[in-house]
Amino acid sequence: MRSRAMLWWGIGMLAAAAALGAVIVFGYTEPPGFDRWWNSEVVENRAEWMLDGALVLDHIGGGWVAILGVPLLVIVALLLARRWRGALFAAMAFLASAGTVQLLKHLFGRARPDDMIVASDFGSFPSGHAANAATIALVLYLLFPRVWVAVAGAVWVVAMALSRTLLSVHWATDTVGGALVGAGVVLVIAGFVLPWARTMSERIPRRIAPAAPVG
Numbered sequence: 001m002r003s004r005a006m007l008w009w010g011i012g013m014l015a016a017a018a019a020l021g022a023v024i025v026f027g028y029t030e031p032p033g034f035d036r037w038w039n040s041e042v043v044e045n046r047a048e049w050m051l052d053g054a055l056v057l058d059h060i061g062g063g064w065v066a067i068l069g070v071p072l073l074v075i076v077a078l079l080l081a082r083r084w085r086g087a088l089f090a091a092m093a094f095l096a097s098a099g100t101v102q103l104l105k106h107l108f109g110r111a112r113p114d115d116m117i118v119a120s121d122f123g124s125f126p127s128g129h130a131a132n133a134a135t136i137a138l139v140l141y142l143l144f145p146r147v148w149v150a151v152a153g154a155v156w157v158v159a160m161a162l163s164r165t166l167l168s169v170h171w172a173t174d175t176v177g178g179a180l181v182g183a184g185v186v187l188v189i190a191g192f193v194l195p196w197a198r199t200m201s202e203r204i205p206r207r208i209a210p211a212a213p214v215g
Helices: 003-027 033-045 048-061 063-080 084-108 128-143 147-166 172-197
Strands: none
Touching: 003 084, 003 172, 033 147, 033 172, 048 063, 048 128, 048 147, 063 084, 063 128, 084 128, 084 172, 128 147, 128 172, 147 172
């Protein structure tokens, strides 16, 4: 995908997320039917092992672990791989994604489900966990475009989204909005810097001492 196409796809995803939030919050007096149906299905059918896994993802995908721990791990790994440009791209994406999520949360102020299992911050839309998962997945795929990276990233995003509804801390549409925000932010930034970010840092050649004169 070319840089300009990435930019427009990213803008489209962010616009779709904002439009989805606006329709849900300002167009409905209560959660849409799909959200209420999905939430009731999850509550009736979730098992203990599902909750255990969801709680693990809740810890990994939120709080200081998600805000600092995971991003720093990715950035340090890129730096060790001599990908400082990729590390800078990742840092910009993480910061922009988190900032956009908080902006939309405070703009829409959507109420969370009443039967939350774990405590969470203000604003249900969009899901910060889903946005963070999508940001990580797409950053890594754009820097390392391999099929297995794409598959692993998709599984990670879906698992994180499902975990949020399993814990009843988000409506299903919150996770869709979060994924759109996380991916959209990455694509917008990639539209400007990806070719540069993919370039590996060059090693500085060692200076070879001149040979001593003979005789």
